[in-house]
Amino acid sequence: MIHHESCPVCYSSDFRHSLTCTDHFKSQEEFKLFTCSVCGFTFTQDHPADDEAGKYYKSDDYISHSDTSRGLVNKIYRLVRGMMLRKKRRLVVKASGVQTGRILDIGTGTGHFAFEMKKNGWITSGIEINGEARQASIERFGLEIISPEQISSLVSASYDCITLWHVLEHFNDLSLYIREISRLLKPGGTLIVALPNINSFDAAHYKSHWAAYDVPRHVWHFNPDTFSFLFESRGFKMTRVSALPLDVFYISILSEKYRGNSLAFVTGMLKGAVFAIRAFFNIRKTSSLIYVLRK
Numbered sequence: 001m002i003h004h005e006s007c008p009v010c011y012s013s014d015f016r017h018s019l020t021c022t023d024h025f026k027s028q029e030e031f032k033l034f035t036c037s038v039c040g041f042t043f044t045q046d047h048p049a050d051d052e053a054g055k056y057y058k059s060d061d062y063i064s065h066s067d068t069s070r071g072l073v074n075k076i077y078r079l080v081r082g083m084m085l086r087k088k089r090r091l092v093v094k095a096s097g098v099q100t101g102r103i104l105d106i107g108t109g110t111g112h113f114a115f116e117m118k119k120n121g122w123i124t125s126g127i128e129i130n131g132e133a134r135q136a137s138i139e140r141f142g143l144e145i146i147s148p149e150q151i152s153s154l155v156s157a158s159y160d161c162i163t164l165w166h167v168l169e170h171f172n173d174l175s176l177y178i179r180e181i182s183r184l185l186k187p188g189g190t191l192i193v194a195l196p197n198i199n200s201f202d203a204a205h206y207k208s209h210w211a212a213y214d215v216p217r218h219v220w221h222f223n224p225d226t227f228s229f230l231f232e233s234r235g236f237k238m239t240r241v242s243a244l245p246l247d248v249f250y251i252s253i254l255s256e257k258y259r260g261n262s263l264a265f266v267t268g269m270l271k272g273a274v275f276a277i278r279a280f281f282n283i284r285k286t287s288s289l290i291y292v293l294r295k
């Protein structure tokens with residue numbers, strides 16, 4: 001287990017226990033979230049080290065690594081994914097100002113986004129920790145995917161854009177990735193990071209049952225303020241924050257399930273709609289946000 005003696009963002013040792021969450025997805029173990037009194041950053045205390053993390057992931061149901069269409073939630077997820085892939089590609093082109101350049105997708109998962117970029121003319125590389133997912137996207141999409149230990153072998157200042165779609169919150173070594181991303185981006189290159197938002201309306205409503213806390217797989221729990229403070233203090237400039245408006249439905253359905261609601265799908269969809277409408281007028285309260293930064 002990794003125990004933090006200081007805040008990973010501002011290095012203060014003044015932080016307090018703010019919430020206890022259960023791993024509803026896999027182990028049913030409890031994990032404590034701590035919040036820094038100085039910068040407000042929230043993180044999972046005593047989370048598994050890299051060599052212990054495997055058992056918290058090993059399941060056919062983990063959606064990022066699975067590509068089955070079993071179950072209504074997964075079916076909806078796949079439908080939404082097609083729409084989101086196109087939206088993400090358009091965002092990369094617009095934010096980077098490059099029509100077809102070089103992109104690195106960190107946390108490639110099943111490889112669908114990297115393939116979306118590749119088939120639209122981008123020179124695409126990926127990094128994926130899960131060996132099976134890595135091999136599957138190499139075979140299925142012909143992608144170039146390496147494992148995280150090989151990141152240092154990538155050439156400095158060679159990418160127009162680096163993307164992390166819902167992966168940064170999983171990485172134990174936050175500092176290492178921020179340093180590597182900075183090294184790999186071309187000067188003026190674009191970084192796009194999608195993350196759950198603990199300041200969202202749905203997080204406030206579901207509290208410890210909020211599915212996007214997803215302990216202990218999610219180590220870091222950002223909001224727009226802590227995210228911009230972290231990256232701006234490490235030399236990046238935030239250029240845009242935009243909403244991922246559909247994630248809230250999936251998160252709300254899962255959160256209702258974690259609460260033990262037998263009508264989780266219906267309730268989650270209805271509440272998700274309410275959260276989405278409210279967040280439309282206040283995007284910093286959206287369930288998931290996309291941050292666009294420039295090096």
Ligand SMILES: [Zn+2]
Pocket residue numbers: 007008009010011012036037038039040041
């Ligand atoms: Zn702090």
